[in-house]
Amino acid sequence: MRQRGFYSKIHLINQLERDFGNILLKNFNTKLLEQYQTEGLNRGDKPSTVNRLQATLSHIFTMGNEWEMLSEETLKRIRKVKLLEENNRRLRYLSNDECQALINACDPHLKTIVITALNTGMRRGEVLGLKWDQVDLKHGFILLDITKNGERREIPINDTLRGILKGITRRLDIPWVFHDPVTGKPYQDNKRSFHTALRRTGIKDFHFHDPETHLCISPCNGRG
Numbered sequence: 001m002r003q004r005g006f007y008s009k010i011h012l013i014n015q016l017e018r019d020f021g022n023i024l025l026k027n028f029n030t031k032l033l034e035q036y037q038t039e040g041l042n043r044g045d046k047p048s049t050v051n052r053l054q055a056t057l058s059h060i061f062t063m064g065n066e067w068e069m070l071s072e073e074t075l076k077r078i079r080k081v082k083l084l085e086e087n088n089r090r091l092r093y094l095s096n097d098e099c100q101a102l103i104n105a106c107d108p109h110l111k112t113i114v115i116t117a118l119n120t121g122m123r124r125g126e127v128l129g130l131k132w133d134q135v136d137l138k139h140g141f142i143l144l145d146i147t148k149n150g151e152r153r154e155i156p157i158n159d160t161l162r163g164i165l166k167g168i169t170r171r172l173d174i175p176w177v178f179h180d181p182v183t184g185k186p187y188q189d190n191k192r193s194f195h196t197a198l199r200r201t202g203i204k205d206f207h208f209h210d211p212e213t214h215l216c217i218s219p220c221n222g223r224g
Contacts, residue, residue, distance in 0.1 A: 012056040025061075025070045031140075031156050033057070033081040038121070047084035054083060094118075098203055105200035110193045112164055113178050119161040128187050131175045135165060 019036070020028075033054065040050040058078055065075045094102065099118050106114050117127050126144060134143045137157065144153040157165070168177060176186040198206060 012053055013060070016053060016057055016060070020057075025064065026074060028061070028074060029077045030080045030154065033078065034154075035156055037081070037084060041084075051083045054081060094203070094206065098201070101201040102197055102203060105197040107193050107197070109178075109187075110190055110197065112168065113187070113190060114194075114197075115164050116161060116178075119158055119164075120155045122155060124190070128178060128190070130177045132170060132177055133175065135177065137162060137165060 023032075037050050037054065040053065041047070058081075061070065061075050061078045064070045065072060103111060103115055103118070113127055116122065116130070117124070120127075120142065122130075122142075122144075130142070135157075136143060140157045140162070142155040142157060144155060165177070171184075174184050179186050198204075
């Protein structure tokens, strides 16, 4: 007897085949799938839709491992990818045109911060507190703090963000990526300058993502 949802899973499997059909199993990794999640959000998919694709793919790899078609190491890389948060809060995502308009309206010190947020989906506190020892340009990752599950979050660095980070003058006596050049301390708050940029663009009903808000900046296809 076929399991419940058989036909909907066939639809998901067909989409996964279209998206990944030319990629060898051994070449699947955490970065590839996290980028796939981001691409799904950017094209307008709901987190629940992205999660169903991810769960289906994870199940396929689990069965592939049981049938000895792929290694345990490959399966571990797939299982490192976390499902997106699903809740009933309303999320406000910027379009690509809005992303570029917002970047153009930012003051110079804020522009690099916003571009980093737009290209990573990081929270405001994560961006403002980012240190150079968390940035791995060689391997293309930002390494965030260890989570409650004891795992380190790895945020892919795309070409746009790589160019931005390379363009920042790094001071060896200051560990933070984004800091006040006068005090040498990280920016504590950017609400006023951020809201000014929003007013310049006419973007409404939008805030920099924080745990207590209902709105967020989502990655915007390498806009910058």
